[in-house]
Amino acid sequence: MSDVLAVADHRRGELRSVSYELLTAGRELADAMDGELHAAVVGGDVERFADRLDCEGVDAVHTVAEGEEFNHDVTAAAVTALADAIDPDAVVMPNSVNGLDYAPAVATRLSVPLATDAVALDYDDDLTVTREMYGSKVETTVEVTDEPVALTIREGEWAAADGVGDAAVEPFAVDVDESSIRSTVRGFEEVGAGDVDIGEAEFIVSAGRGIEEEENLELIEELAAALDATVAASRPIVDNGWLPKNRQVGQSGKVVTPTVYLAIGISGAVQHVAGMKGADTIIAINTDPDAPIFDIADYGVVGDLFEVVPELIERFE
Amino acid sequence: MKVLVTVKEVTDVADDFEIEGLAIPETYLEYDLNEWDDYAVEAAVRIAEDREDDVEVVAVTVGPERSEETIRMALAKGVDRAVRVWDDALADADLLDPTTTARLLAAVAEREDPDLVLSGVQAADDGFGATGVALADLLDMGWAAVVNDFDLDAGEGEAAVRRELEGGVEELTTVSLPAVLTIQTGINEPRYASLRGIRQAQRKELTVHSLADLGLDPAVVDDDLTLSGMAKPESESAATLFEGSAGETAAELETVLRDAGVGAE
Secondary structure: OOOEEEEOOEEOOEEOOHHHHHHHHHHHHHHHHOOOEEEEEEOOOHHHHHHHHOOOOOOEEEEEOOOOOOOHHHHHHHHHHHHHHHOOOEEEEEOOOOHHHOHHHHHHHHOOOEEEEEOEEEEEOEEEEEEEEOOOOEEEEEEEOOOOEEEEEOOOOOOOOOOOOOOEEEEOOOOOOHHHOOEEEEEEEEOOOOOOOHHHOOEEEEEOHHHOOHHHHHHHHHHHHHHOOEEEEOHHHHHOOOOOHHHEEOOOOEOOOOOEEEEEOOOOOHHHHHHHOOOOEEEEEEOOOOOOHHHHOOEEEEOOHHHHHHHHHHHHO | OEEEEEEOEEEEEOOOOOOEOOEOOHHHEEEEEOHHHHHHHHHHHHHHHHOOOOOEEEEEEEOOHHHHHHHHHHHHOOOOEEEEEOOHHHHOOOOOOHHHHHHHHHHHHHHHOOOEEEEEOOOOOOOOOOHHHHHHHHHOOEEEEEEEEEEEEOOOOEEEEEEEOOOOEEEEEEEEOOEEEEEOOOOOOOOOOOHHHHHHHHHOOEEEEOOOOOOOOHHHHOOOEEEEEEEOOOOOOOOEEEOOOHHHHHHHHHHHHHHOOOOOO
């Protein structure tokens, strides 16, 4: 038997959507390996979570009732113990912020290879993991020459599992040594909405690294004023302190769904796209014709923003 | 107090690069200090500057001789000394499992015995995002991943950290020391090296260790991940691209924008 163990992701009382994507990735891999799919959830309302995770194709759901919120010490210990018990050929975990907070420790404890941020998995005697390098400029395949293997999968790359399965729900007791708990979650904070909620904006003009200098933000603000749009930005602009965090679009910032999203000097890293792909019309201005932003844009100009934007402002003033 | 900061010289590829087999030819490659590590270096140096007691900041890297240029930049920014791990066995490896990299760094960390280790969240080139946490576990230390703010309370032997989760949510967590924190971009404003710093960096200690020096079997780098393919992703672009002068393309954009309702009173 070559089983697969897929570990769900939850936060503040809800399963995160990647949990269901993990089940699809896990089922595909289990089929290719001719094994069973075991799902696991550690902490939180495990019975309710197990009920949700019992989708079509899931053979068993293991619940570890330890704590309310995610704690990496508990999760790493529980997943390692479960892997020892089930002996899967692959442990599939989310490439979320919390997934990356315990998956490496699972790999070191099990002494197995670790491939993170997989966007595709193929199994034909050996496992081949597709992952990106240099942002998303290069796609690589990586052969994993030994099993078991620890994997994390990128969110949004697999369809969510659905349907209702008939998996056995099996509580799993883990003896978590108190001295091994070295971190305590004290609470959560939402990044403040501040003066504006870009999540509500109808038109967004968004600036990226391509604007080069803080002074050039004025040009973006002028354009936004001319278009009656809201100013937003990609991560580097916020990291530099040029705009506050509540203006950041992307995985760690806000998800926006405007009628028009005008991306200026934004390359379109996957973390950014996660926050704006729901816009009705996406327009990009970028000097690099290979920039991934053009993969998602409806309209684009391959050109110098410092030439195009002033012309555009003039037309709307 | 001793702070160890892990750094990596990363490669980036120029626009219009080509791929030959499983590699990108040298002419298309640009080298730089990993962006995330730049923030980790800044955080480490600030600890040394802000604390009353003596703090030694040591940088550790896995990289070939050419990476010394990048490591010297970390020294120029205020790191006290550096350790570089390299070996012929590493020169032959095409891709390292992040847990393998962590094993090499752990061998150095065990000798240095730091109170705090700062790592970048991920490397800009291979983007595993796993080395710091693997390192912590191998060292039997506490850890926190994706930290965008932290406050050391060395007296209490703990750090209060803020972890950046998805969707604009931050987690407040306490971690006992010694610990590895993986540092997110934006946590501070990395300084530029001063001319004085660059001069001083030339005289700072930079020790090179082979795997044997660290008591490691060269077979450790012969791990189970092998690069088997490399390609430019196929463009899925369905975008209508406007060509012409800035004036012409702006006119086309105006039409699209007005059609979508922009500029309607």
